Amino acid sequence: MNYEPVNLQEKFGRFSDRWAPKIIAQLNDYQIKLVRVKGDFVWHDHEETDEVFIVIAGKLRIDFRDGQIFLKEGELFVVPKGVEHKPFAETECEMILIELAGTVNTGNAGGDKTAPTDVWI
Amino acid sequence: MNYEPVNLQEKFGRFSDRWAPKIIAQLNDYQIKLVRVKGDFVWHDHEETDEVFIVIAGKLRIDFRDGQIFLKEGELFVVPKGVEHKPFAETECEMILIELAGTVNTGNAGGDKTAPTDVWI
Numbered sequence: 705m706n707y708e709p710v711n712l713q714e715k716f717g718r719f720s721d722r723w724a725p726k727i728i729a730q731l732n733d734y735q736i737k738l739v740r741v742k743g744d745f746v747w748h749d750h751e752e753t754d755e756v757f758i759v760i761a762g763k764l765r766i767d768f769r770d771g772q773i774f775l776k777e778g779e780l781f782v783v784p785k786g787v788e789h790k791p792f793a794e795t796e797c798e799m800i801l802i803e804l805a806g807t808v809n810t811g812n813a814g815g816d817k818t819a820p821t822d823v824w825i
Numbered sequence: 826m827n828y829e830p831v832n833l834q835e836k837f838g839r840f841s842d843r844w845a846p847k848i849i850a851q852l853n854d855y856q857i858k859l860v861r862v863k864g865d866f867v868w869h870d871h872e873e874t875d876e877v878f879i880v881i882a883g884k885l886r887i888d889f890r891d892g893q894i895f896l897k898e899g900e901l902f903v904v905p906k907g908v909e910h911k912p913f914a915e916t917e918c919e920m921i922l923i924e925l926a927g928t929v930n931t932g933n934a935g936g937d938k939t940a941p942t943d944v945w946i
Contacts, residue, residue, distance in 0.1 A: 707902075709896050729877065729901060729903050732925070756850065756852050771826065771828045772828065773829075779832050780831040780850060781830055782852055802852060
């Protein structure tokens with residue numbers, strides 16, 4: 705077996721593009737991904753999975769149809785499956801995402817922020 | 826819906842016992858847990874799930890039958906299902922665990938470090 709730790713900062717250092725999640729680990733049929741975000745995302749939901757956000761650096765706002773949440777470094781939130789949400793970051797935010805493998809970042813919303821689901825770093 | 830962030834440090838501040846994982850979030854049928862560890866754990870495996878370790882503070886060594894790994898703050902490792910392992914921390918280590926809900930910390934090994942699987946904080 706390969707006994708190499710996955711270092712979060714080292715992995716963040718390998719990419720600079722935004723809204724394009726990178727897979728760093730797999731847990732059964734779930735994946736742990738890193739993503740950089742800045743600005744406004746699109747309204748979307750994930751019909752097949754809850755989605756965990758953990759903020760590693762910066763701040764994130766997530767808008768919901770009936771409210772919003774503000775997350776800062778060291779804070780976590782679970783967006784339930786089927787709940788529409790729209791992330792926003794005024795300045796760049798680094799996050800961990802945890803969700804079912806194959807989850808598309810934009811759900812069924814499509815658009816130019818839709819990223820591949822199979823990129824490991 | 827309840828739009829309250831889960832703050833990792835605030836949650837760690839709520840308990841001081843060791844080797845007793847506390848649930849802070851649920852993602853479908855998976856749970857995110859916090860745990861404090863120090864000293865030697867027992868050899869065990871989890872037949873039903875991979876297990877993610879993320880070190881938040883301190884250092885962790887995980888022994889395997891054919892090697893070992895050293896994790897420090899900001900590092901992650903996935904122990905595959907069925908692989909025997911034994912965590913060890915020389916000084917106190919704070920970690921996130923991610924695994925299937927209901928996973929017993931000692932697997933089938935039993936003993937006095939076996940903790941309840943349903944404690945939320």
